[in-house]
Amino acid sequence: MDDLNLSKFCIRLGDHCLIMAHRQSELCSKGPFLEEDIAQINLGLDLLGQAEALLIYAAKLEGKGRTADDLAFRRSERQFHNFMLTEQPNTDFAFVIVRQYFMSLYLLKTYQVLAEVEDETLSGIALKALKELTYHERHLSMWILRLGDGTDESQQRMQTAVNELWMFVGELYEEDALDLLAQQASYAPKGEEMKSFLMAQITAKFAEASLTIPESIYMTTGSKQGIHTEYLGFLLTEMQYLQRAYPDAKW
Amino acid sequence: MKINRSKESIYQLLAQVPDPEIPVVNIIEMGMIRDVIVTPEKVEVFLCPTYSGCPAMDMIESMVKEKLLASGVLNVLVTLVYKPAWTTDWMNAQTKEKLRAFGIAPPVGKVLSKKSLLANETVACPQCRSENTKIKSMFGSTACKALYTCSDCLEPFDYFKCI
Numbered sequence: 001m002d003d004l005n006l007s008k009f010c011i012r013l014g015d016h017c018l019i020m021a022h023r024q025s026e027l028c029s030k031g032p033f034l035e036e037d038i039a040q041i042n043l044g045l046d047l048l049g050q051a052e053a054l055l056i057y058a059a060k061l062e063g064k065g066r067t068a069d070d071l072a073f074r075r076s077e078r079q080f081h082n083f084m085l086t087e088q089p090n091t092d093f094a095f096v097i098v099r100q101y102f103m104s105l106y107l108l109k110t111y112q113v114l115a116e117v118e119d120e121t122l123s124g125i126a127l128k129a130l131k132e133l134t135y136h137e138r139h140l141s142m143w144i145l146r147l148g149d150g151t152d153e154s155q156q157r158m159q160t161a162v163n164e165l166w167m168f169v170g171e172l173y174e175e176d177a178l179d180l181l182a183q184q185a186s187y188a189p190k191g192e193e194m195k196s197f198l199m200a201q202i203t204a205k206f207a208e209a210s211l212t213i214p215e216s217i218y219m220t221t222g223s224k225q226g227i228h229t230e231y232l233g234f235l236l237t238e239m240q241y242l243q244r245a246y247p248d249a250k251w
Numbered sequence: 252m253k254i255n256r257s258k259e260s261i262y263q264l265l266a267q268v269p270d271p272e273i274p275v276v277n278i279i280e281m282g283m284i285r286d287v288i289v290t291p292e293k294v295e296v297f298l299c300p301t302y303s304g305c306p307a308m309d310m311i312e313s314m315v316k317e318k319l320l321a322s323g324v325l326n327v328l329v330t331l332v333y334k335p336a337w338t339t340d341w342m343n344a345q346t347k348e349k350l351r352a353f354g355i356a357p358p359v360g361k362v363l364s365k366k367s368l369l370a371n372e373t374v375a376c377p378q379c380r381s382e383n384t385k386i387k388s389m390f391g392s393t394a395c396k397a398l399y400t401c402s403d404c405l406e407p408f409d410y411f412k413c414i
Contacts, residue, residue: 021304035388035398042390049304053333124333128303131336131414139389 001185007061008081009182010122011071012224013110014054015082018072019232020103021048022239023090032093039139043100046132053125073243077233078226085168087232094147094154094161101140102165102202106172108133109197113189122187141205148209155210162206163214170219172198178224253291254324261287261294264322268314271307272393275353278311282341285332293326294319299337302394302414339413351377356399356410374410376401386410 001009024044031037055068066074086103090096111133114126147154173195175183182188189197206213222228242249265287268278278284278298286297296315300308312329319327339358342350347357359372373382381403389412391398396409 035390038392038398039388039390042394045304045306045394046302047304049300049302053303120334124336125303128300128333128336132303135389135412135414 003061007058010054010058012081014051017047017051019082019086050129073240083171094157097143098161104137145209148211166214166217167220176224275349280346295328297332301337358411358413378406379404
């Protein structure tokens with residue numbers, strides 16, 4: 001992969017992390033209890049750190065003089081490439097857990113592959129992130145079991161979240177030209193490999209948690225071309241407010 | 252102005268920079284300083300972040316610069332290094348004892364594989380040293396800590412996670 005394509009590849013991954021980090025930050029002071037509030041913010045903090053490292057590298061590779069902050073705060077919806085799953089709102093706690101659980105699996109697999117690449121910067125970011133994601137996946141799995149296999153109410157809410165979010169899972173193993181380039185360079189797993197990893201993990205976890213994968217759901221797509229659900233615009237409006245209202249503001 | 256300092260003297264200065272979140276240990280004891288390169292023109296300090304999103308990184312970077320500037324080293328470059336990834340294995344026994352005395356249970360065991368990373372180690376209470384403790388939350392007051400309570404002395408405490 002040349003620098004420009006590698007930059008685009010890093011922006012995609014950085015965008016997933018950035019948008020999830022913002023969603024997680026929205027939970028601050030709104031967690032179901034104090035310890036969990038702190039835990040959810042910590043997940044967000046790790047993701048924000050990963051986003052920053054990836055976007056700094058993407059900006060450097062791009063070589064157009066943009067900074068990581070420019071990438072985060074000066075792009076609009078159509079220029080973001082995060083999966084639609086990542087921008088879905090914190091409708092209730094079940095939605096948070098299901099969204100983050102699916103993404104933690106995706107990131108685990110993604111970073112496992114990236115940890116092996118020759119590019120020192122990317123493999124360094126991936127090795128560090130892998131340790132963090134291992135904790136995330138463990139924490140989220142615990143909630144999948146606890147709520148899925150909990151009361152009738154918690155089970156029903158979890159199943160609702162799964163049903164509502166399932167249509168966004170297809171994007172996680174979809175492939176476009178950039179993905180194929182990344183796969184050729186061994187920077188990303190094949191779509192089929194990602195799909196079978198996700199399905200094996202989710203199927204096993206759901207069996208334990210009394211949850212079911214919905215059948216014949218239409219899988220939506222578009223984020224790789226900058227197409228998003230309506231939620232991203234609202235998220236960016238808040239996330240980018242300061243930089244939009246006071247460009248180049250400094251402390 | 253040329254820099255005429257030994258690498259050791261720079262390390263001595265860096266040993267005076269505390270971890271902003273755990274002031275009883277310095278950044279060398281934490282294993283965050285990976286290397287120092289002294290040339291006549293500049294001093295380059297290679298700093299390894301503990302967690303990707305560690306909010307103390309910027310502060311540590313400016314504390315390093317301040318410390319060296321105050322001692323007359325005017326050209327300081329701080330470079331972040333991600334590889335090899337920071338690990339709690341770089342803390343020695345003395346550092347772990349300092350953490351314990353400060354009320355933070357130090358990381359138990361070594362990180363060799365994903366398995367040991369997630370093994371449910373027995374964590375001793377830093378106050379009464381009882382091993383009868385329970386995990387309250389895998390995520391504590393900072394990214395690097397988990398929250399425990401002691402079932403004997405009933406004190407809550409932070410555990411520095413193995414990573």
